[in-house]
Amino acid sequence: MPPWFGHRYVTLALLAVTIGLLPLFFPSTYYFRVASLVWVSAFAAIGLNILMGQAGQVSLGHAGFFGVGAYAVAIGPTHLGIPVWAAVLAGAVISAGLAHLVGRPILRLKGHYLAIATLGLGVLVALVITTESRWTGGPDGMSVARLTLFGWRASGSSTWYWISGGLLVLGAWIALNLSETPTGRAFRALHDSEVAARVVGIDVSRFKLQAFVIASVYASIAGSMLALMNGFINPDQAGFLHSVELVTMVVLGGLGSVVGSIVGAAVLVTLPQLLTVFQEYEHLLLGLIIILSMIFMRDGIVPTISKPLARRSRA
Amino acid sequence: MPAEFGGVGRCIEPARIGLFGSVAWPPLAAKRSVEQRMSDFFQFLVSGLTVGSVYALVALGFTLIYNASDVVNFAQGEFVMLGGMVTVFASAAGVPLPLAALIAICIAVVVGLLLYWLAIEPARGASAVTVIIITIGASILLRGIAQIVFDKQFHKLPAFTGDAPVDLFGAAIQPQSFWVLGGTAVIVTLLYAFLELTLLGKAVLATAANRLAAHLVGINTRTVMALAFGGSAAIGAVAGVLITPITLTSYDVGTLLALKGFAAAMLGGMGNPLGAVAGGILIGLLESFGAGYISSTYKDAFAFIVILVVLVALPQGLFGRRAVERV
C-alpha cells in the first residue's frame, strides 16, 4: 500500500473527529454559528487552494463565484420557484459555466495579470448583483428561503453546523483525493514549471481551466450554504474584499495544504469575534496579526508547524 | 461620439436603471445643440483626466515599488489617505496649508520607509503572494491606526486657488482640477528625470532590470528598495493633497484607490511608469465618458471590461515588456 494512502484518511479522520467532538465544548449555540461560518469559509478556501496551492494560479475575484452560488439559492426559489437543492446545483453549474467561459482566455495570463483579470471578473459579478435589484434586492440584499429536504426544514445554528461540517469533510476528501492523481500531479507540475509540464505532454491550459472550474464550484457551493444558513444574502459576499479575505485564508493557512485552508478560515473568522472586545483597536490588531504571522510563518501556519514534525517523523 | 446620438427621437420617458434598461434611450443628449455637446464632451474629458491623474499617481507608486522589489503594495492607497488626512488635521491645527502638505508628505514617507523596514524587508525571499498578504495586512493596520489617530468622519480641504469654476469651451472646471493635472505632470517629469538623469535613478532602473546583477555591480539594492517605498509614499501623499479639495477624504479612502491604481498599473503594463500613467488616465476617462455617454450605473464595469479585453489581446498590458521564456 503506497505511503500517501494512510495520510489522507488520517487527516480526514482527525477532521471528522474534531467536527464531531467540538460541540461538546460549546457553551451556547452561538459557537455553533461561528463554527459553521468557519466550515463554510474553509470549504471555499479549500477549493481556492486547489487553484492557488496546487495549480499555482491566483484568483482575486473568487467571491464572485461565492456570490453566484449565494444568489442562486436566493433567486431560484423566490423568483423562479425551483426547489432549493436544485438551486444549489444550478448555482454550481452556472459558476462552472462562467469559470469555463472566462477562464479560457484569461488563464493565459500570468501572475499579477491573472490577478487583475480575475479581480475584474469578480468586480463585474458583484456590480451586476448590486445593480439588478429587481432580481437581487440590490445593495441591501434579499432574504433566502429555508432549505427543505423531503419536508424537513433545515434551521437553527446546530443543524447548519452539521450540514456545513459534513460538507467540509466531503470537500476536504475530494481535495485530498486530487493531489495524488494524474490530474493533481498535472496541476502541481504546471505550478513548478509550465514549460516542462508542456514538454511531458500536459495540456497546460486545459488543466488550468479544470482547476479554475473546480475552485469556482467549491466557492459557489460555499456561497449557497452561507445564504441558506443566514436566510439572507447581500452583495458584500460577492465583493472584492471578500475575495481578498478568501485568498488571505488560503495563504495564511498554507498554500497547497487542505488543513491549512481550514486553519486559515478558522483564524480569519474567529479573530473579529475575539478582537471585537478591543473596540476601535480591532482593525489595528487584525492587520498586525496578519503581518506578523506572514513574516514569521511565510509558508503559512500549517506547513510551518508541520515541517519540523515531518522531519522528526522521517528521522 | 455624441454625433451618433444626433437626430435620434425625443426623450421624455424616464430612464430606467438596470443591465438592459440602464441607458436613457434615446439618450438625453439627443436634442442638444453641437455647442452643448462640445461643452459636455469637455466636461467629461476634464473630469476623467482629473480622476484619472489620481489613479495614475497611485499606479505610479505601485510601479515604482514593483520595479525595485517585485512587491505589489496594496497599502499604496493608504499613502493617499495619509496625504489628505494629515494635511486636513495639520491645517485644522492652524498650520498654513503648504506647510501642512509638506508635513503630510514627510509623514507618509516615514510610514513608507517603516513599512519597508518592518514588514517587507523581514519577509525577503518569501513568495510574492505572501508579501502581497503582508501589504494587505499593512493597509488594514494603517486604516486601523488612522481611525484612532484621526476620526471616522469625512473631511475637506479648501481648494488651493478658490472654487470659482473656470469656463473651458463651455465646460465648468474647478481650478483645483488644473492643480491636479499640473501636479501629476510635474511628478511624472521629476520621476522621469530622476530615473534617467541621476546615478541613483539609474541604480533603481538597474535593480528593476536585474536585482542580482545590480547587486553584483555594487548597487546597494536595499537602499534602492527603501528609496522606492519612500518615493511612492511621497507620490501617494502628493496625490492625496492634490485631490482632497475635490473628492474629500476619510480614513478609508485608500482601499478603492488601491484597487483602481492596481488596475491602472496592470492595464498599462506592470513595471512601466509611463504605462502606469497612461493606464490611470485611461481608466479615469473610461469612467467619466462611460457615465456621461452610456450608463452611470455600469461605469465601473466599462473600466474592467476594457482591462479584460486588453489583457486578452496583450497579455503584458498596453506597454508591458514582452518576455521570451528562457529555458
Next chain:
Amino acid sequence: MTILEVTGIGISFGGIKAVDDVSFSVSPGQILSIIGPNGAGKTTLFNVVSGVYEAQQGSVVLSGEDVTGYAPDRLAALGLSRTFQNLQIFQRMTSVENVMVGRHLRENCNLFADLFRLRSVTRQNRATREAALVLLDDVGLRDSADEIAGSLSYGACKRLEIARALAAEPRILLLDEPAAGCNAVETEEIDGLIREVAGKGIAVVLVEHDMKLVMKISDRILVLDRGKTLVEGTPSEVRNNPAVLEAYLGKRGAREAARA
C-alpha cells in the same frame, strides 16, 4: 527512413539570428549530436524543434507529419520528448512524482475518477509509481525516490530529467547537455543509458560539451556556429575536419577527440 526531419529552421530575437537555415534529420535508433561553441544556437534549436519557440522559417516533420509550430504537448503526444539545459524539474514534487508526471501521456486522466479517487485511479497510481521507480533505478536515483526534487544535486536533477523524459516512452529524445555537472562515473552511466535508449530504437538528439562522450556514442554530428550549420558528418569526418578541430573544439578538444 527518418523519423525527425528538420529543414531550413530559422529564428531571430531582436534582429539577431539565433538559428539560421539549419537542417538535420535522424532515424530511429540513431544518435545525432549537436555541438558548437556557446551561443551557437544549440539550445534555441532544441526549443524550436520541441515547440517551445515558434520557428520563423523552415519546417519540422515528425514521422511524415508536418508539425511546424505545434505546441510542446502535442509534439509530446507524437512521441517527442526532451530535457533542459538549465533544469526544469518540478521542485516541490518528489523525484518519483517527477517521473510519474513524465508518464502523463501513458495514463488515462479522467477528472471525475480522480476527484473521487476511484479504485481504477489507485490501481493506475500504483502501476505508474512502479514504472517510475524502474526508471529511477536506471538513472541511479532509486534511493532518493521520495525526496523532494528541489533538494537533489545538480547532476542528480539532470538524470532525473532524463528519467522523466524517458517515462513518456518517446520515439525521439532530445537531450540538452545530459552529462553537464556529472562526474566521470555518472557520465559513464549516462553514456550507457543513451546507448541503451538508442538500442531500443529511439532516435536521440544530443547537445553536449563533453567531446569524449560525443565522439564515442554519436552516429552523426552536427556542428553549429553563430546559428549556422558548419559541418555535418560522422564523428570521424568531424574529427578530421581541421576547421572544426581548430575553431570549435580547440587544441585540447582536438586531442580528446583524437584519443577517443
Next chain:
Amino acid sequence: MKLLPAIKVHVAAGAVGLLFCQPVVAQQTVKVGSVLSVTGPASFLGEPEDKTLRMYVDKINAAGGVAGKKIELIVYDDGGDANKARTFATRLIEDDKVVAMVGGSTTGTTMAMIPVFEEAQVPFISLGGAIEIVDPVRKYVFKTPHTDKMACEKIFENLKQRKLTKIGMISGTDGFGASMRAQCTKAAPAYGIEIVAEETYGPRDSDMTAQLTKLKGAAGIQAVVNPGFGQGPAIVTRNYAQLGMTAMPLYQSHGVASKSFIELAGASAEGVRLPAAALLVGDKLPDGDPQKKVVVEYKTTYESTAKQPVSTFGGHAYDGLYVLVDAMKRANGTDSKKIRDEIEKTKGFIGTGGIVTMSTTDHLGLDLSAFRMLEIKGGDWALVQPGS
C-alpha cells in the same frame, strides 16, 4: 465515559475564558444589546449611535437604572458587514442573553439580523432607514428613523407646493440610495411628479460632474433630488454648484442630516433643501413645540460629551433607547415578550425624530409631521415656511 464531562467542563471554561473578555455580570442588571456599524463605510451612522447609547445608558444607570436594575449595554461593531452583524446578533441572543436590542445602523445589517430576533422572540429596535424593515410588520421588529418613503413624500409635497413637477434624480448605489430611489419612483405619481431622468453614482465616487452634466442637459427638468448618504451627496452638491445648476432647486435627503454635510459642501450648500427631524433646528423651534425640550437637551448633551456636531443618526439611537426604557418601565420587568408588547403600546413618546405612537400595524409610529423641510441658509439649517 466518565472522563468526557470532565474534559468538557474544563475546555468549555477555557473556551469561555478565550472568547469572553466581557466583565463579570453583576446582579440586578438587565442586558441590552446593540450591533452598530461603528467602523466601515457606514461609520458616520454607527459612531454617533454608539456614542449616544453609551452616554445615555450611563445617565440612566446614574439615575438608578430602569425598574430597579442597572442597564448593561453590550455593543458590537459589524463594520457595515451584514454577515458579521448576523453573527453578532446570534452572539447577543445566545451568549449575552440580552432582553432587547437597539441597533442595526443600516438597512442591510438590519435585514440580516431580523431572522435571529424573530426566531428568538427578542424585541429589536432598528436604526435602519428603509421602510421594508417595518413593512410588512414583523412581531419583534421596530424602528425609529423616518422611512425613506416618508422622505420622498415630504420632498414631493414641497415640490408640489412650488409647482415643480418634472425632476431629475441622482442616487447613490449604496443601500440607502438605492432603497430611497425605489421608494421615490413609487411615490412620485401620487404627487403628480414625473422623474424625467435618472443617474447614479457609486458609494465611493469622487466626481459626479458627468452624471450632473447629463441631468443638466435633460429636457425640461425643474428640480433635482439626490437620495444618498455619506460623502456622495456633498460632492454632488459641490459639482452641482460648479456646473452652475443652482437655478434648479436641489433636494437632499434625511441621509445627510448632520452639520458635517454643510461643512463638506461649503458654500455650494446654500439653498439646498432636505427633509429632516426637528433635532437639527432645535433652537429655532417655536417654544410651544412639544419636541423643543427633548431635542435641545439631547443636542447639548451630545455635543458637550462627544465633542462633535449633533446628527439625527445619534438621535435615532436616543429615541430607540428611550422607547425601550419606557417600555421596560411599563412592563416593570425584563421579560422580552412583555417588553415587546409594551413597545408596541408606545404612545405619544416625544423623541428627537418626532412624536412616536406605535400600534400592531405600525412599528414606526411617525407620520410626515415628524419631518421638517429644511433649507440651508448662511451655512446653517433654516425651517422652510409651509407653502414656500
